[in-house]
Amino acid sequence: MLVAIALAVWFGTLGVMFWNITQYEFRTDATHDHATPLVWPEESPIAVVPNRATLLVFLHSKCPCSAATVTELEQLFDDLRMCAMDPLPLVQIVAVVPQHADRSWLESAVIRRALHLPSAQLVIDEEGREARRFGAEISGTVVYFDHRHHLQYCGGVTGARGHVGNNTGRSSLFQIIARRRSALPDMRPALGCQLIQTDCEN
Amino acid sequence: MTEAYPDNMNSTHRGGHQLSPNTPKSSTIDERANELYCRRQRQLCSRIDRMFAVLMVLQWLAAMAAACWLTPLTWNGAASSIHPHVWLAVLGGGAMTAATLLLVLFRSGTALARHVIAISQVAYSALFIHLSGGRIEAHFHVFGSLAFLAAYRDWRILISATVFVAVDHFLRGVFVPQSVYGVITVEPWRWLEHAAWVLFEDAFLILSIQRSAQDTKRVAAQTAKLEQQNNELELAFGKERAILQGALDAIIQIDKFGRVTAWNPQAEQVFGWSAAEVVGQNLADYIIPAEFREAHRRGLARLVETGRGSSLNRRLDLEAIDRQGRRFPVEIACTATHQGGDVGFCAFVRDISARKQHESDMQQAIEAANAANKAKSEFLANMSHEIRTPLNAILGFAELLNADGVSPAESRQFIDTIQSSGRHLLTLINDILDLSKIESGHLEVEFKPCSPNQIIEETMSILRVRAREKGLTLESRWASPVPVTIVTDPVRFRQALMNLVNNAIRFTERGSVTLVVSLAGTQDRPQLVVEVVDTGIGIAANDLERVFMPFVQVDSSTTRRVGGTGLGLAISRQIARRLGGDISVTSVVGRGSCFRLAIDTGSLEDVAMRETPHQIPLLPRHENSRPSVPQIRLDHTRILIVEDGEVNRLLLTFVLNKVGALTDWVENGKDALDRIAQKPFDVVLMDMQMPVMDGYTATRTLRERGCKIPIIALTAHAMRGDELKCLDAGCDSYLSKPIEATLLVQTIAELTTARNKNPIPTGLAISVPLAPMAAQS
Numbered sequence: 001m002l003v004a005i006a007l008a009v010w011f012g013t014l015g016v017m018f019w020n021i022t023q024y025e026f027r028t029d030a031t032h033d034h035a036t037p038l039v040w041p042e043e044s045p046i047a048v049v050p051n052r053a054t055l056l057v058f059l060h061s062k063c064p065c066s067a068a069t070v071t072e073l074e075q076l077f078d079d080l081r082m083c084a085m086d087p088l089p090l091v092q093i094v095a096v097v098p099q100h101a102d103r104s105w106l107e108s109a110v111i112r113r114a115l116h117l118p119s120a121q122l123v124i125d126e127e128g129r130e131a132r133r134f135g136a137e138i139s140g141t142v143v144y145f146d147h148r149h150h151l152q153y154c155g156g157v158t159g160a161r162g163h164v165g166n167n168t169g170r171s172s173l174f175q176i177i178a179r180r181r182s183a184l185p186d187m188r189p190a191l192g193c194q195l196i197q198t199d200c201e202n
Numbered sequence: 203m204t205e206a207y208p209d210n211m212n213s214t215h216r217g218g219h220q221l222s223p224n225t226p227k228s229s230t231i232d233e234r235a236n237e238l239y240c241r242r243q244r245q246l247c248s249r250i251d252r253m254f255a256v257l258m259v260l261q262w263l264a265a266m267a268a269a270c271w272l273t274p275l276t277w278n279g280a281a282s283s284i285h286p287h288v289w290l291a292v293l294g295g296g297a298m299t300a301a302t303l304l305l306v307l308f309r310s311g312t313a314l315a316r317h318v319i320a321i322s323q324v325a326y327s328a329l330f331i332h333l334s335g336g337r338i339e340a341h342f343h344v345f346g347s348l349a350f351l352a353a354y355r356d357w358r359i360l361i362s363a364t365v366f367v368a369v370d371h372f373l374r375g376v377f378v379p380q381s382v383y384g385v386i387t388v389e390p391w392r393w394l395e396h397a398a399w400v401l402f403e404d405a406f407l408i409l410s411i412q413r414s415a416q417d418t419k420r421v422a423a424q425t426a427k428l429e430q431q432n433n434e435l436e437l438a439f440g441k442e443r444a445i446l447q448g449a450l451d452a453i454i455q456i457d458k459f460g461r462v463t464a465w466n467p468q469a470e471q472v473f474g475w476s477a478a479e480v481v482g483q484n485l486a487d488y489i490i491p492a493e494f495r496e497a498h499r500r501g502l503a504r505l506v507e508t509g510r511g512s513s514l515n516r517r518l519d520l521e522a523i524d525r526q527g528r529r530f531p532v533e534i535a536c537t538a539t540h541q542g543g544d545v546g547f548c549a550f551v552r553d554i555s556a557r558k559q560h561e562s563d564m565q566q567a568i569e570a571a572n573a574a575n576k577a578k579s580e581f582l583a584n585m586s587h588e589i590r591t592p593l594n595a596i597l598g599f600a601e602l603l604n605a606d607g608v609s610p611a612e613s614r615q616f617i618d619t620i621q622s623s624g625r626h627l628l629t630l631i632n633d634i635l636d637l638s639k640i641e642s643g644h645l646e647v648e649f650k651p652c653s654p655n656q657i658i659e660e661t662m663s664i665l666r667v668r669a670r671e672k673g674l675t676l677e678s679r680w681a682s683p684v685p686v687t688i689v690t691d692p693v694r695f696r697q698a699l700m701n702l703v704n705n706a707i708r709f710t711e712r713g714s715v716t717l718v719v720s721l722a723g724t725q726d727r728p729q730l731v732v733e734v735v736d737t738g739i740g741i742a743a744n745d746l747e748r749v750f751m752p753f754v755q756v757d758s759s760t761t762r763r764v765g766g767t768g769l770g771l772a773i774s775r776q777i778a779r780r781l782g783g784d785i786s787v788t789s790v791v792g793r794g795s796c797f798r799l800a801i802d803t804g805s806l807e808d809v810a811m812r813e814t815p816h817q818i819p820l821l822p823r824h825e826n827s828r829p830s831v832p833q834i835r836l837d838h839t840r841i842l843i844v845e846d847g848e849v850n851r852l853l854l855t856f857v858l859n860k861v862g863a864l865t866d867w868v869e870n871g872k873d874a875l876d877r878i879a880q881k882p883f884d885v886v887l888m889d890m891q892m893p894v895m896d897g898y899t900a901t902r903t904l905r906e907r908g909c910k911i912p913i914i915a916l917t918a919h920a921m922r923g924d925e926l927k928c929l930d931a932g933c934d935s936y937l938s939k940p941i942e943a944t945l946l947v948q949t950i951a952e953l954t955t956a957r958n959k960n961p962i963p964t965g966l967a968i969s970v971p972l973a974p975m976a977a978q979s
Contacts, residue, residue, distance in 0.1 A: 018332075021287070025381060063277050067335075098279065128279070160336065160381055164337065165336055194278040197278050197280060198279070
């Protein structure tokens with residue numbers, strides 16, 4: 001009997017832990033306090049190219065979960081090349097860093113890897129001003145403006161926090177970029193660390 | 203959860219399987235094989251448990267390291283906190299590892315432990331999938347885990363693990379497919395596909411487990427058979443060892459080269475070599491005498507070559523040597539042995555030294571007994587002759603005396619012959635008595651100062667007549683100064699000397715008998731030596747010692763011719779030895795003999811020495827005088843003869859009446875008491891052995907009553923000690939039968955004379971006992 005109880009407790013403990021971690025991996029912490037502009041805001045210092053789509057990738061330099069976002073974007077661009085997409089969207093890697101951040105923030109693994117995306121450019125976003133401007137709260141948020149600089153997509157490209165693999169976010173983005181289809185209703189939320197510090201914990 | 207492998211380790215088979223001889227072998231082997239299989243499985247499971255314990259700890263460390271490396275922190279802007287993955291690795295991994303460690307510690311080898319370990323292991327797969335961000339490669343951990351779990355060789359735990367994986371995938375697939383499949387939307391059967399792949403691996407693993415189990419069972423069965431064979435061998439070896447160890451005989455085994463392969467404790471005891479020293483060495487070099495080794499090697503080679511040999515399967519008496527080189531007889535029985543196609547030999551060896559010695563002793567004893575019997579038979583024959591001869595003379599001449607027409611001269615001659623024959627008979631009986639004393643160890647001697655010169659001269663004087671009758675010269679001379687006195691038993695010394703001289707005269711036909719007297723020995727132990735040298739027939743060298751043996755006579759025919767009992771020398775030697783010396787003899791057949799009598803003299807300090815023999819005036823001899831009637835008179839002496847023998851009574855009455863004594867007689871002690879109470883007597887002659895009341899009791903009673911009448915004991919008991927016994931009973935003197943008339947009269951005269959000097963009032967001696975005697979009667 002004691003053994004059975006111990007086994008039950010043990011199984012329960014494992015179940016609770018796996019349940020919690022699963023919950024955590026699929027939980028989004030976005031507050032939607034800042035809306036994403038439908039048209040590229042002229043006041044943004046981020047450079048755009050006329051008649052060329054722009055893909056903004058908001059990353060927290062030290063967010064471990066965002067590596068999955070970069071992986072998914074790499075897959076996305078591979079898919080776009082397979083479709084002979086040309087020109088590819090201009091990729092702006094917006095690294096959200098604290099004020100007076102040291103080099104470790106700017107040279108993190110996830111930023112370095114993201115900069116390997118095609119035509120990627122780094123934008124240092126101190127205190128998250130651009131992130132707020134574009135309504136990005138969570139690391140891994142991808143915002144896509146078409147060649148007319150109209151908003152087509154804003155959300156995540158991973159199925160779960162830090163998880164790689166096919167997911168509707170990346171699929172939707174691919175459809176929008178490659179098929180030039182208008183924005184789809186099922187944009188996935190980004191799953192990652194908070195770009196801008198909020199009062200509530202993750 | 204039931205135990206898959208029953209624990210038989212605490213059964214009677216611990217430390218070795220004991221097979222009962224009454225148990226059917228096949229079922230016993232099957233049981234034992236099953237037991238061995240279960241034990242091996244338990245040992246295997248325990249070992250794999252420990253392996254997984256280590257693996258769990260490693261995986262836990264790996265999980266924590268991976269979590270800390272990949273997702274150490276989660277961020278909220280510039281602020282950070284520990285990532286939940288780290289907590290998952292620490293706590294989740296800790297829970298799985300802890301459960302495993304606890305079970306390994308406390309329930310190792312049990313099915314519960316195996317199943318929990320299996321579930322923990324695949325749970326680690328889920329954990330790694332989480333930590334790796336759902337990487338598909340992390341799923342290989344599931345397959346690796348199952349392969350590891352197959353090491354248990356228990357297909358049931360694969361089922362547990364597989365069920366866990368399937369349920370996990372099913373639940374995730376239903377609720378959070380992205381977490382396990384990497385996509386948001388999946389088909390409902392996707393979990394089945396994953397589970398099917400796992401089952402696919404399970405199928406192969408179960409097959410391999412089954413095959414492995416079969417192999418293990420086969421090995422267990424073989425082991426059980428081997429164990430049984432070992433047990434049987436052990437039993438056989440045990441019996442052999444017990445036989446070897448406990449055997450009374452030395453058991454030695456050698457191989458075909460003659461090298462020792464077994465050497466039991468008895469062999470160690472018999473030969474003095476320990477097993478450690480001998481085993482492996484060549485047997486011949488250790489226990490076989492050098493002159494037999496080559497023959498042994500040849501015989502062994504022939505045995506090995508032909509398998510036949512005269513020494514096999516039979517008992518042989520041989521000679522062996524031990525460690526000290528001592529040669530001793532052994533009895534050996536050898537048999538061939540065969541081991542693994544090689545021939546060997548087993549020998550049972552028994553030290554028969556004691557037996558041989560015993561046999562030798564027995565043979566000697568038998569020979570001695572036969573010789574003694576023969577000697578005794580000869581002696582008895584001789585004694586018979588010796589006794590019959592004088593008896594024949596006594597009876598014959600007595601008959602002639604009784605006949606008419608015998609002249610007085612003839613009568614006197616006949617009477618002399620009868621008397622001589624009687625004396626000879628007496629000598630014969632005395633010799634037998636002496637021998638009896640010697641054989642019973644009761645020869646008593648009385649040491650006192652005496653003159654050797656006197657004893658020698660007296661002896662010569664006594665025997666000179668006999669020597670002269672044979673025409674021999676009997677003389678003595680002193681080879682050295684001789685002490686005036688020595689301390690010895692003069693009676694025994696005289697007896698021994700008389701025997702030697704008498705023998706010398708008897709066995710010498712012509713020539714002389716010479717006594718050579720000298721002082722020999724050492725300063726501390728001087729000895730008087732008398733050599734009796736004759737010119738007689740001599741004694742053969744091999745008979746020199748035999749002449750001293752009782753019942754042995756060198757030549758019976760000679761003895762019969764010359765007379766003698768054949769006991770004199772044996773008696774004389776014993777006497778000499780009791781006197782501290784011995785008798786030895788040297789002789790040349792046909793030329794004569796020299797008997798050397800040596801006796802201790804005692805201390806010679808302050809003892810004068812004499813250079814030459816001194817003639818001693820001799821006492822008058824009775825032998826040559828006519829002994830017919832004593833010259834002493836016993837007129838009016840009242841003598842009571844207490845004697846149950848009528849002849850003796852008549853003889854005594856006749857002798858005593860002849861010298862003037864007044865005699866009365868009774869037949870036993872009781873009548874004597876009555877008669878003494880009624881009449882006065884001057885002397886009582888008391889036979890000591892009588893019916894109704896013996897002489898001892900009668901004498902003792904008389905003395906108790908205060909009777910002072912002299913009592914002379916008359917007894918046929920001539921052994922030493924009898925006299926003392928008589929004197930102790932109250933007798934005043936002692937005379938042994940046959941009674942010499944002269945001595946009897948003389949003794950009575952001495953006693954009565956002494957009494958007359960100190961007279962006892964008549965009736966006083968019997969006044970006291972009258973009343974009780976009357977009362978008793």
